[in-house]
Amino acid sequence: MSKHTDELHDEFHGERYLRHYELLSEQARHRLLNTRFIVAGAGGLGCNLLALLVRIAPVQLEIWDPAVLDAPDLNRQVLYTPYDLGRPKAELAVERLAAINPGIRAVGHVQSLNAHTYNELHQAASPPTKPPQGQPQTPTQPTQPTQQPYSAVLDCLDSFPARAGIEPLARELGAPIFHGGVELWFGQTTTLLPEFGYADAFGPDFSAKPPAAKPIMPHIPAVIASLQVAEILSWCENPDSTPLSGVLCLYDGRQHRLEHLRWR
């Protein structure tokens, strides 16, 4: 473990984690602290997922979203308020998450995530720095993520063509993709371990799937994001197998039904 992670590990013992710390194995805690969570999309799924994840541990986050906040986003994007309209969601999310847990290391990128943008940014970036000793960071200025031994891609995107763009990155990093998708009263989630891709779960023509219908009930992304978080924790416990690796979980928000269908 790096010195930085040692410090985080000490911090992870803090009182704010008291209610769930003992529920996580040492392996899960280690992985939570040593994973760079690369978040694609800070919308309905992203807001709900991140608001939970930063409460679980002082995680390392990279949040990618090219969009600014529009009024229709406010029905489900729980990190934002009407005062934020017109501001980039990636920046807003970092601010709000750092206020929820100042211990996180987070950075926002007002860009679409794909292998090209990720590599361009990381090759250009200078080595990450820590704030000088004795100079506390403000809640709205979390430190940058450091290099981590593990990566995970959190798919909170809003189209399948965009998902096709992140798959090569996940493959390059050897990272799992925690997928979520929502529309109307419905949602789905699955986990793609590194040897699998979207075509395995959604068919060879997945990138041609039509765009989402605009209507969405606000509780749907909350349910799906919660399931994504559950999967992330399962992966931290056992990176080789999670309950939804190879399984598509469908949620019907009208009937309150969860269905599990194997795709491998």
Added chain:
Amino acid sequence: MTGANIALSIYGGGDVLDNHAVPLQHYPMTQVRYFGPLTELSGTDEEQLEIAFPIIVGELRAALEQKHPALSGQSFRIAVDAVIRESNSTITAAGEVACLPAFAGG
């Protein structure tokens, strides 16, 4: 449709939608379920259908589209007994068939 062996009939009716080359026999009833917007397009959450097995998934899909024309052109996959199947795979038996759209939004 290429299927020479498709008998997809409405439960209890013998209302065969596509019966070319189908011998006069009965097949076990199969539960067919529709998810998401497909429920509105098909007009039902689930129905009992008589399906002649073996059948290729793509042919089953075509028969379902024939029964519910609003499904035509929709993007969905088919699961058989809770396992998602490729369109060229052959189903030899099924207790339940599920029609699954994918939800794109975030």
